[in-house]
Amino acid sequence: MQSRILESVTFSLLPGTDEAAFVRAANDASTALKAMSGFIGRRLGKAEDGNWIDVCEWADEASAKKAAETFHTIPAAQPFCSMIDMASARMAHHAIAHSS
Template sequence: MTETLEIVSFRLKPKAAGDFVAQNGIVTDWLARQPGFLSRHLGKREDGSWIDFVRWQSLEQAQAAAQRIMAEIGDCEAMRAIELASVAMSHAVVALSMP
């Protein structure tokens, strides 16, 4: 298996309510149960956009989770807050990893 980074950038809807980080508990819990999940880092950029880095054991496991997430938890508060048209996802093979 080739360790993979999933990089997702997005914006929240203009009228998204509540604490987005707190709302992400259900997303983090769901990810933690997925085969191949290693870690997640969610960050907010200075321009107000967000970036989500998820580390997987393989690209195949990352892609399998991406195909299921909306069907399984797409209606949770955190997912509803995201402006879907702004979502950009890419994957990269891990070339260097440090603790």
């Protein structure tokens, strides 16, 4: 049986980015994610130090990896991606071992 996958991406925003506009862009990008095969859910958070985390749950590793490869090319996701300092971005995929 394949495990569900948590995908986490930590990052900083580009200097001067309006955070309210970024959150609106994240909401718009969620429309693209919801249409992707295997998508289950998403959470976006900001730490006190200004760093962000975007966590998505996927049905399986193949769905997560395909989304990671193509998300930035989808027109609805491009405004969201354009506000991220890509040099700061770190992505990881984790098999879910427990959920409650």
